[in-house]
Amino acid sequence: MATTLRKIAKQVLSRTAFSNLAMDRARDAAVDTIGCMIAGRGDEGVVALTRAFDGEIAQGGEARLVTGGSASPSLATLINATAAHALDFDDNFHPARAHASAVLVPALLAVLTSGKVTSGRRFLEAYLAGLEAQAAVGFGVNPSHYNRGWHATATVGSIGAAAGVARLLGADENGLVAAMSLATSFACGPKGQFGTTAKPLHAGIAARNAVDAARMALAGMSGRPDILERPQGFLDLFGGDDAKGWEGLTFEEEHIIESRGVVTKRHPCCASTHRAIDALLDLKQEHRLLASDIARIETKVGISAARNLAYPDPADEMQARFSMQYCLATAFLKGSLSLSDFTRQEIERPEIREFMPCIEMQFYSAEEERGVERLPHVVTVTTRDGRILNKSRLHAKGSLEAPMSDHEREIKFMDCLRWENREVSDGIYYRLRDLADFENLSCDNAFWNLMTDGPHPETK
Numbered sequence: 001m002a003t004t005l006r007k008i009a010k011q012v013l014s015r016t017a018f019s020n021l022a023m024d025r026a027r028d029a030a031v032d033t034i035g036c037m038i039a040g041r042g043d044e045g046v047v048a049l050t051r052a053f054d055g056e057i058a059q060g061g062e063a064r065l066v067t068g069g070s071a072s073p074s075l076a077t078l079i080n081a082t083a084a085h086a087l088d089f090d091d092n093f094h095p096a097r098a099h100a101s102a103v104l105v106p107a108l109l110a111v112l113t114s115g116k117v118t119s120g121r122r123f124l125e126a127y128l129a130g131l132e133a134q135a136a137v138g139f140g141v142n143p144s145h146y147n148r149g150w151h152a153t154a155t156v157g158s159i160g161a162a163a164g165v166a167r168l169l170g171a172d173e174n175g176l177v178a179a180m181s182l183a184t185s186f187a188c189g190p191k192g193q194f195g196t197t198a199k200p201l202h203a204g205i206a207a208r209n210a211v212d213a214a215r216m217a218l219a220g221m222s223g224r225p226d227i228l229e230r231p232q233g234f235l236d237l238f239g240g241d242d243a244k245g246w247e248g249l250t251f252e253e254e255h256i257i258e259s260r261g262v263v264t265k266r267h268p269c270c271a272s273t274h275r276a277i278d279a280l281l282d283l284k285q286e287h288r289l290l291a292s293d294i295a296r297i298e299t300k301v302g303i304s305a306a307r308n309l310a311y312p313d314p315a316d317e318m319q320a321r322f323s324m325q326y327c328l329a330t331a332f333l334k335g336s337l338s339l340s341d342f343t344r345q346e347i348e349r350p351e352i353r354e355f356m357p358c359i360e361m362q363f364y365s366a367e368e369e370r371g372v373e374r375l376p377h378v379v380t381v382t383t384r385d386g387r388i389l390n391k392s393r394l395h396a397k398g399s400l401e402a403p404m405s406d407h408e409r410e411i412k413f414m415d416c417l418r419w420e421n422r423e424v425s426d427g428i429y430y431r432l433r434d435l436a437d438f439e440n441l442s443c444d445n446a447f448w449n450l451m452t453d454g455p456h457p458e459t460k
Contacts, residue, residue, distance in 0.1 A: 003177075003225045003226040003228070003229070004136075004140065004226070004228045004229050004246040004249065005176075005177045005180045005181055005225050005226070005227070005228060006173070006177050006225055007136075007246075007249065008132075008133050008136045008137070008163065008176075008180065009163065009173045009176035009177045009180070010173060011132065011136070011251045012129045012132060012133055012163050012167060012176060013167070013172075013173055013176065015125075015128070015129065015132070015255070018124075018125060018128055018255060019255070019258065021258055022128055022255045022257050022258055023121070023124055023128075023436055025257045025258070025261060025262070026124040026127045026128050026131075026257060027124060027433060027435050027436055028264070028409065029091055029100075029101045029105070029127070029257075029262050029264075030101070030105050030123075030124065030127060030432075030435060031409075031413065031429070031432045031433055031435065032090070032091060032101070032264055032409065032412070032413070033084050033090055033091070033101040033102060033104075033105040033106075034105065034432060034451055035412065035413040035416035035417070036083075036084045036085070036086075036087065036089045036090040036102065036416060037066045037080055037083045037084040037105075037106065037451065038066060038083075038416055038417060038420050038451060039086075039087055039089065039339060039415075039416035039417070039419045039420050040082075040083035040084060040085070040086030040087050040089075040200070041066045041067045041083045041086075041420060042420055042421075043083065043086035043087060043197075043200075044197065045082065045086055045197030045200055045201065046067065046079065046082055046083045046086050046200075048197070049078070049079055049082055049201070049204070050065075050067050050079055053071070053075055053078075053079075056071055056072070056075055057069045057070070057071050057075070058070060058071070061075075061076070062076075062113040063075075063076035063077070063109075063110045063111070063112070063113055064076065064109075064448045064451075065079055065080060066079070066080050066083050066451055067079060067083065073110040073111055073113065073211050073215070074110075074208050074211055074212055075208075076106075076109075076110045077106050077107050077109075077110040077204070077207045077208045077210075077211045078204040078205065078207070078208040079204065080106035080109065080110065080204075080207070081102055081103055081106035081107065081203045081204040081206070081207035081208070082200050082201050082203060082204030083106075083200075084101075084102040084105065084106055084200075084203060085099055085102040085153070085199075085200035085202075085203035085204070086197075086200040087268050087321075087339060087342070087419075088199075088200070088265075088268060088269055088270055088271075088321045089265050089268040089339070089412075089416070090102040090203075090265065091262045091263055091264050091265060091398075092262065092263040092265070092271045093131065093134065093135070093260075093262045093263070094260060094263065094374075095134070095135035095138050095139065095142075095256060095260055096134040096135055096137065096138035096142070096152055096156045096157060096160060097138055097142045097143060097145070097146040097152040097156065098134060098138065098152040098153040098156050098157040098160075099153040099157065099203055100130075100131055100134050100153075100157060100160070100161075100262060101127075101262060102153070102203040102207075103153060103157040103158065103161045103203050103206045103207045103210065104127055104130045104131065104134075104157075104160075104161050104164055104207075104210075105127065106204075106207045107130075107161050107164070107165050107207040107208075107210045107211050108123055108126055108127060108130070108164060108165060108168055109441075110207075110211055111165060111168060111169060111211060111214075111215075112441045112442050113442065116442055117439075117440045117442060118168065118440065118441050118442065119438065119439055119440065119441070120434075120435045120436045120437060120438035120439075120441055120447075121436045121437075122168065123168065123435070123438075123441055124435065124436055125167075126164045126165070126167050126168035127164060128255060128257060129163060129164045129167045130160055130161045130162075130163055130164020130165070130167070130210075131160070131164070131256060131257055131262075132160075132251075132255065132256050133159070133160035133161075133162075133163035133164065133180070134156055134157060134159075134160025134161065135160070135256045135260070136160070136246075136249060136251075137156045137159045137160050137180075137228070138152060138156045138160075139246060139248075139249050140228065140229075140235060140239070140243060140244065140245050140246040140249065141156070141234070141235060141238060141239045141240070141243045142156070142243075143242075143304070143373070144239055144240030144241060144242040144243040144244075145238055145239055145240050145243060146191075146304055147240060147242075147303060147304045148238075148239075148240035148241075149190055149191050149192065149307075150189065150190065150191065150238055151189035151190065151191045151193070151194075151199070151202050153189065153202055153203050153206055154187065154188060154189025154202035154203070154205060154206045155187040155188065155189055155206075155238060156187075157203070157206045157207075157210075158183045158186055158187050158205075158206035158207075158209040158210055158213075159180050159183045159184050159187060159234075160180075161183075161206065161207060161210035162179040162180050162182070162183035162209070162210040162213040162214050162217075163176050163179060163180050164210070165179070165210050165211055165213075165214035166179040166180075166213075166214040166217060166218070169214055169215070169218055170218075171214065171217060171218055174222075175214075175217050175218055176217075177222075177225045178216075178217035178221065178222040178223060178225075179210075179213045179214040179216075179217040179218075180213070181222065181223030181224055181225060181227045182212075182213035182216055182217060182221060182222070182223050183209050183210055183213035184223065184227045184228065184233075184234050185223060185227075186205075186209035186212070186213060187206075187209070187234070187238070188205075189202040189205070189206070191307065191308065194270070194308055194310065194322050195310060195311055195314075195318055195319045195321070195322040196318060197318065199318075228246065229245060229246060242370070260400065261399065261400035261403075263396060263398050263399045263400075264398040264403075264404050264409065264412075265398055266278075266396070266397040266398045266404065266408075266412075267327070267331070267336075267337040268321070268337060268338065268339050268341075268342060269320070269321040269322070269327050269337065269342070270308055270309065270321055270322045270327075271396065272301065272302075272304070272305035272306075272308040272309050272322075272324075273309065273324055273327040273328070274396035274397070274398075275301075275376070275377035275393035275394070275395070275396045276299045276301065276324065276327075276328060276377050276379050276393070277327055277328060277331045277337065278393050278396055278397050278402075279377065279378070279379040279391040279392060279393045280297065280328055280331060280332055280379045280381070280391070281331060281332075281335070281336075282391050282393075283379065283381055283389050283391045284332060284335075287389060289332075289381070289383070291332070291333060291351075291355060292384070293383045293384060293385075294332075294355075294358060294381065294382075294383065294384070295358065295382045295383055295384045296358050296359075296360065296381070296382040297328060297332075297358055297359045297360070297379065297380070297381050297382075298359075298360045298361075298362065298379070298380040298381075298382075299324060299328070299359070299360070299361045299362065299377065299378065299379050299380075300361075300362045300363065300364065300377065300378040300380075301324075301361065301362075301363050301364075301377045302363060302364055302369060302374075302375060302377070303363050303364060303365075303366065303369060305363065305377070306361060306362075306363035308322060309322050309323060309324045309361065310322060311323040311326075312324070312325050312356075312361075313325070313356075314326050314347055316344060316347070317342040317343055317344060317346075317347060320342055320347045321342055324359065324361045325356040325357075325359045325361075326347060326352065326356060328359050329352050329355040329356045329359060330346075330352055332355070333351060333352060333355060338415060339415060339416070339419040340419070374394060375394075376392035376393055376394040377392065377393055377394075378390065378391070378392040379391050379392075410429055413429045414429070428450055431450055432450060
């Protein structure tokens, strides 16, 4: 019987044609991630990471950095993927429980080295391969793996992305299996780091691991092809109590991006807050609520979401991104959330701090969650005149079920450029949307100039 990794590798290589819908969604995910990379390149964690490896950054390296200059593919991936996830504005992918694109896009970009001709279409096909591999790995361990405390971006994301990178580099089936097996040995990332700069670093490490594993595999290194399911393998050690394994893994003719999609973030904060934010904004609009109307706001979320949101009284902007109280208070008072709401100055605004104590968070029991992939997040508002208003959201804005429009995507991309002090021109956005038509994405041409030109900001 074929091992799980071999089954995934066969599937990834068997897809030689993709629908226009799959390609368009891959392009949208890539452009969104590039916007997040640009916005995140001045974040303090990315600045510190760049400083740590300053001696290895130059103008003549193999791979370009979104922060400027170039470096080895491994280092470039580490920095660029950390930038993509630094502001927690990058997309989510439910089948993997991961920030799939923040790992995949920078990893694939890093192997577009000087002199290597790679078309935009081939790049997007590799992205779709890596996404399908992430979903397949996640199938066997999630949600148990994620609920156990593993940041699946750093674990599942690393393994699946290695398949995408290996495909882009031209690996055969054995090469893909070896790349994913090696990446399994690299996989790590505890969710206990949420609210610190180590959290976006997880995306950087996962992307770097994917690149390193794929390059090692092509050079002849290998690991066990059954490392996911064997004793003392990934499932055994990382799966958690309720992981089901891969015996039931099947692949549909329709690509996973068509059936499930990726969730483009509307709000620049932890996705565990998003459904509650959307529900509260719905209630505010439907009932024309003002701050003076509110006596109490209660939220009910999943167990893992509650654990992720560990900062009811955030001390800095990173903790604020993982604070239900801060995110709900700010969204209600301002009517929306933007990157500018997550600075040291903004999180201390008196009106927000005064509103936060009225917000409480509860979570489902383990019994309520058992056997259910997703439960709605519920917001209950009690008004000062005694009304009790409820709203539940199973899907956040930006999901396949509640998609963002092309115009909303463009607005988000422009917000990313403004945050980074880039000259804002819709020409950049629409040029990147032609990604599939680029004949060559190597690191020494105009494609990379779209991302790296312009003034670099000071740390915010």
